[in-house]
Amino acid sequence: MDHLYQNPKYYEIAFSFRDIQNEVDTFEESIKRFSKIPVTDVLEIGCGNSPHMRELVKRGYQYYGIDLSEAMLEYSEEKSKDISDKVHFACADMRDFTLNxxxxxxxxxLGSLYANxxxxxxxxxxSIGKVLKKGGLYFLDWCINFEPLSETRDSWEMEEDGIIVRTEFSISKLNKVTQTxxxxxxLDVDDHGKEMSFAQKDLRRAVYPQEFLILLQGRKDFEFIGWWNNWNLDRPLKGTEQISRPITIIRKK
Ligand SMILES: C[S@@+](CC[C@H](N)C(=O)[O-])C[C@H]1O[C@@H](n2cnc3c(N)ncnc32)[C@H](O)[C@@H]1O
Structure with a gap:
């Protein structure tokens, strides 16, 4: 089996269930409500195939993306040839990086906080504190575990231009103390009759809501703004509802 992130095209189809325009609307609404600075330069962490890039550039932003995978970055560069003056990529590790x-x-x-x-x-x-201007927002999609970890299996199928991608997602608990x-x-792919499989296994660590707040309190550079359900800034999390794709926003002090 090949490595998933070496095959950006199929990754892109697998995760194309998102409503990108709506997500960029939510970025803009969060900026309107909570940012203390005007926004022109936007950075995506773990950008991969850069799904929001074109919509952001269309709306007048300069797009920056960092990722560890050269294959993903090359794919994003290829996709952005016609807007190359407005996009900027760097191969960097989100656990320790800087920009110029x-x-x-x-x-x-997509919960891509790879810090275990x-x-x-x-x-x-x-690193985020160094690259983000004072008053600017850090918007985290799905990076906080509002539910206790449980063994999970999920699957879905997407189709684009005759390519069918069936995705299976799983969580297997490893360690209760390290929360890993x-x-x-x-991905099982049928590309016009050519069948292939790609797999990815990552060691992850759960970050629970109250430990996230304590982590922020222990730091002097960010303030907590809030968390909301399902990318909807009119639905602040109460903790008693069914939670799906929660977003969290913090601001650089
Ligand atoms: C789930 S994908 C998200 C891709 C894209 N942002 C999206 O919304 O579809 C996670 C991405 O994070 C990247 N990644 C994993 N560990 C990383 C690290 N330590 N530093 C930077 N990027 C990393 C992977 O290469 C992959 O492209």
């Missing part, structure tokens, strides 16, 4: 200039808004989609220890988490927020688990993603 500061941005106004940072976001991290307290040290790595703090180092990640140190194995996240598995498998």
């Amino acid at each position: 200039h500061q941005v106004d808004f940072v976001y991290i989609p 220890t307290n040290e790595a988490l703090n180092s990640h927020f140190d 688990y194995e996240e598995g993603i498998t």
Whole structure:
């Protein structure tokens, strides 16, 4: 089986269930409500195939993306040839990175906070604190575990231009003390009759809501703004509802 992130085209189809325009609307609404600075430069952490890039550029932003996977970055570069003056990529590790200039808004989609220890988490927020301007927002999609970890299996199928991608997602608990688990993603692809499988297994760590607040309180560079259900800024989380795709916003002090 091949590695999933070496095959950006099929990854892109698998995760194309998102309403990108609506998500960019939510970025803009959160900026309107909570940012203390005007926003022109936007940075995506773990950008991969950069799903929001074109919509952001269309709306007048400069797009920055960092990722560890060269294959993903090359794919994003290829996709953005016609807007190359408005997009900027860097191969960098979100746990410890810097950019040569500061941005106004940072976001991290799909729970991609790959920092498995307290040290790595703090180092990640140190890096965000350096690249984000004072008053700017850090928007986290699905990075906080509002439900206790449980063994999970999920699957779905997407189709684009005759390519069918069936995705299986799994969570297997590893350690209750370190809050670590194995996240598995498998893609079974039928590309016009050519069948292939790609798999990815990652060591992940749960971040629970109250530990996230304590982590922020222990730092002096961010303030907590809020968390909401299902990308909807009119639905602040109460904790008693069914939670799906929660978003969390913090602001650089
Ligand atoms: C779930 S994908 C998200 C891709 C894209 N942002 C999206 O919304 O579909 C996670 C991405 O994070 C990248 N990644 C994993 N660990 C990383 C790290 N330590 N630093 C930077 N990127 C990392 C992977 O290469 C992959 O492209």
